[in-house]
Amino acid sequence: QKEVEQDPGPLSVPEGAIVSLNCTYSNSAFQYFMWYRQYSRKGPELLMYTYSSGNKEDGRFTAQVDKSSKYISLFIRDSQPSDSATYLCAMSAGGNNRLAFGKGNQVVVIP
Amino acid sequence: SAVISQKPSRDICQRGTSLTIQCQVDSQVTMMFWYRQQPGQSLTLIATANQGSEATYESGFVIDKFPISRPNLTFSTLTVSNMSPEDSSIYLCSAKTGGAAEAFFGQGTRLTVV
Numbered sequence: 001q002k003e004v005e006q007d008p009g010p011l012s013v014p015e016g017a018i019v020s021l022n023c024t025y026s027n028s029a030f031q032y033f034m035w036y037r038q039y040s041r042k043g044p045e046l047l048m049y050t051y052s053s054g055n056k057e058d059g060r061f062t063a064q065v066d067k068s069s070k071y072i073s074l075f076i077r078d079s080q081p082s083d084s085a086t087y088l089c090a091m092s093a094g095g096n097n098r099l100a101f102g103k104g105n106q107v108v109v110i111p
Numbered sequence: 112s113a114v115i116s117q118k119p120s121r122d123i124c125q126r127g128t129s130l131t132i133q134c135q136v137d138s139q140v141t142m143m144f145w146y147r148q149q150p151g152q153s154l155t156l157i158a159t160a161n162q163g164s165e166a167t168y169e170s171g172f173v174i175d176k177f178p179i180s181r182p183n184l185t186f187s188t189l190t191v192s193n194m195s196p197e198d199s200s201i202y203l204c205s206a207k208t209g210g211a212a213e214a215f216f217g218q219g220t221r222l223t224v225v
Binding site: 004006008031032034036041042043044045046049051088090092094095096098099101102103104 | 112115117142144151152153154156159203210212213214215216217218219221
């Protein structure tokens with residue numbers, strides 16, 4: 001079983017729809033959870049950062065962590081064409097531990 | 112957050128040659144990393160660049176193929192040596208500060224080996 005599972009299947013949604021992305025993981029030591037956004041031909045950009053379980057909201061973006069289920073989600077409300085990118089989940093046990101990444105989800109928001 | 116500048120942004124190289132990628136961070140950082148990202152794949156950690164000592168390589172990556180330098184707390188280089196077409200990929204520099212869990216990335220170097 002991979003440490004982090006993220007279904008890489010491309011996701012196309014109409015503008016204004018809610019985008020729902022998720023990752024599962026197997027390492028119960030993970031406490032820090034991140035979502036990165038990567039535009040084509042650019043490096044990953046930190047989008048959301050959450051510690052432990054719970055929700056975090058930033059504008060149109062909401063990150064959820066359920067440590068009991070080892071499941072994290074990212075929701076994008078009122079999606080815009082500018083949200084078209086690849087979204088990678090990442091997580092860490094903290095300190096000097098490495099980040100473990102999912103494969104990334106390509107999202108296309110159709111005007 | 113840290114701003115990371117990486118160069119070159121892209122290059123096309125002949126097989127058998129070497130390319131050195133530079134990574135400059137705008138502030139002192141504790142840890143610097145080099146990743147490889149192939150199409151449709153997750154980021155793969157190549158090594159952790161240690162300031163003043165040899166880099167720590169992940170399984171499947173060796174110093175002779177990917178020598179790394181980190182002369183100070185803001186700069187690192189990755190060399191891809193004796194390149195083959197299989198080395199064609201995006202190479203990413205990353206950094207994190209203090210005890211923070213989150214890391215920041217450069218814009219990547221898109222390498223094509225012909």
